[in-house]
Amino acid sequence: MVSICIQSPGRMTTVQDSGRPGYQRYGMSVSGVMDAHSYRLANLLVGNHPGAACLEATLTGPEILFNFPCTIAITGADMDPRKNGQPVGLWESIDISGGDRLSFAGLKSGCRTYIAISGGIDVPEVMGSRSTCLPARTGGMEGRVLKQGDELPLGKGKAFSDHLRFLFEEDRLQVLTNPTLRIIPGPEVRRFGFEGIRNLLTSAYTVSQHSNRMGLRLSGPAIPVVNGTADIISAGISPGTIQVSGDGQPIVLMADRQTTGGYPRIAHVASVDLPLVAQVKPGDTLRFREISLETAQSLLREQEERFEYLAGRG
Amino acid sequence: MDQKFRYIPSGDSAFIIKAGDDISPGTSQLVRKLLIRIENEQIPGIIDYIPSYNELMVCYNPLVTGFSELSARLRSLETGLDNLELPESSVIHVPVLYGGDAGPDLAEVAQIHHLSLQEVIDIHSSPEYLVYMLGFMPGFCYLGGMDDAIATPRKATPRVNIPAGSVGIAGSQTGIYPIDSPGGWQLIGKTPVRLFDPDREPVFLFRPGDRLRFIPVNEEKFHTISIEVAQGKFDRNKYKIS
Structure with a gap:
């Protein structure tokens, strides 16, 4: 064999x-x-x-x-x-x-x-x-x-x-210890107030030891819920979903994520930036920057064209 | 046009369709009808679905299709949804050995509610539960229908390992552990039936919308069924305990 x-x-x-x-x-x-x-x-x-x-x-x-x-x-x-x-x-x-x-x-x-x-x-x-x-x-x-x-x-x-x-x-992935990730607002973004969203978009969040293939737990300035409850009715989770747990700390969900969860989904990491999340380790820091859904998808298309070009280059 | 569904992007490769804001059999039926209707269309670019209590998540390949294109197409499928007949849901019997080593917290649950062990068993095994959705672990069912008379808080200290098949109570929820896992549920019994078995067809015992009945069995019956399960003779459609 x-x-x-x-x-x-x-x-x-x-x-x-x-x-x-x-x-x-x-x-x-x-x-x-x-x-x-x-x-x-x-x-x-x-x-x-x-x-x-x-x-x-x-x-x-x-x-x-x-x-x-x-x-x-x-x-x-x-x-x-x-x-x-x-x-x-x-x-x-x-x-x-x-x-x-x-x-x-x-x-x-x-x-x-x-x-x-x-x-x-x-x-x-x-x-x-x-x-x-x-x-x-x-x-x-x-x-x-x-x-x-x-x-x-x-x-x-x-x-x-x-x-x-x-x-x-x-064409190589440039791995970083402090990447800025592009994110798209999530279904429950309106539960969070100005202060929380400002924290998410302007602060560095540290990757905790309790991070694995399911997700990365982050710690940094709290992102409080101001409208409604800190829990949602359990619902689907897509790759790169950023949930905020009851203590106001974000979690980025990755490959082995549960299919459903009960924390509000504040945002989602753009697919093109998920590899950068995979390459940070405990102690590294993440920052976030907002982009539109259309931008995220056009970045993905550009990357796909490059990959297809490389596949044909031989 | 019917506008009761809300379409909300959930990242660049998924969106949700919200059917309501509550946990109810009615909202759950809407979600399932929507899923059946969309799935029948076999729309290119859709990769997966996650139905939950009050929404349907649609996962798609953004290199093939987009949010606007898909949501416009799916909106056109909403008309007449109310008249769509859902397939009759299966009622699946789950044999349970209550108490003893199989359900080490049965006595505690009984004590908290000033009930006898048999009363807890009767209350737990009388309703027909609705499988609202699956999630959390492969094959794990979110069940509706438990009597609040046996609602019990989780254990203060979670167990390091709960064996697959354990039947438990957490707050006003009851459920079955499909795989070995740590957890804080009050364990009242155990089933020999496997909710998740990658070597079996179907791999998952339950589908969203199915109904479930817990059937109390004695130790002897528990062992007989365990052997049937191990030999692959367990059939979810034929299995009934009279």
Whole structure:
């Protein structure tokens, strides 16, 4: 069997793909990668289909032993990747021979690293996806984070043999420790008064330790509810929703978010900026700037055109 | 044109359609009718739906369609919605072993309300509950219809692990844990039935709009059903306890 062997899992490494939509009405989280930008480009660099499963490593990287030749790409957070101990680059194709060992010397920037391997990680699909949903213990590798000794099967061959081999600076995700995120007002924005909204749009909010793939808890100047109650009738949550909990502190909801929630939805992070949220870690800070729905969608279209151009560049 | 629904963007890839501001069977029916009507159209670009008590969230791919385009199209589907017949909802029986290790808080709930254990069981198992929506955990049902006579506050200290199948009370709500999870609910019983099983078809035992009855069973029956469930013989449509 063509597979990779996990020699050491790193702090929290999971198998992820583009997610498992379609079951949210049953309370099933979408899951999938936190940083769709880095994930998509990693797959491009190894000639995979855009939805192929890869590894998502958090804060520290895994050590992986390869038993056959393949192509890999590493994107997202810089964890100082090494092939057989020698530094290798991010955002480029790396040729691997049987017996090669990939490791990471330590986090230099960002929070989550993506490792794409030609053929893709071929764990069984569960409900149409290979992504790991940790809260439901479903999908990926037995519904859990990787552990030492795991053998992960790989898909056969590359989808595209004549693929992109490197990316210019401008196409890489620029990971930041203090990004300003573009947001769109949410359905319950009117529950918050002038002061609270001013706080949200002018202050820095610190990412708390209690942040994970479900969401990032932030702390900073309070955003009080002034009209109505601090709870809403439980309702749907879209990716990047910013909820404000009873203590006036915002929470940004991410890949493993619950499908419904009872806190007011003050705003939503624009899809193009969600990868920046995926790359901040506890102690980093976030700021927010308002844009319109139309602007958010046109930014997404521009990015998509660029990705499609890159996919065709080969 | 009927303007009782409000369309509100919820980010750049979803919007909500608000059908009301309350938790009621009527509003819930409107949400479900809307979902059925929209889903029948198979509109390109719509990826997913999240129906809840009083709104329907529509998730879409903004590279394929947009808020204005979709909301205009969906508004045109509102006419005649009142006359749309909802499919008859399934009544699903959930066997429950009350008390003992299966329901370690039954005695406490009884004591709080000055009821006997059997009275709590009778009150809990007599209504037909409405599955308003699912959320919180895969397969978790938000149920309406519990008698306030057994409404009980959550435990002061949440448990670290509540096993899947546990039946509990939190305030005026009752529910079933679909997966092992930490939680503060008062546990009064346990069901051998799985609300969420990725290896089974259907994966989820309940759909929004279904109805649920708790059926008290003894330990022996509990074990028999546990074996049926493990062997994959449990059928949500045929399973009835007489």
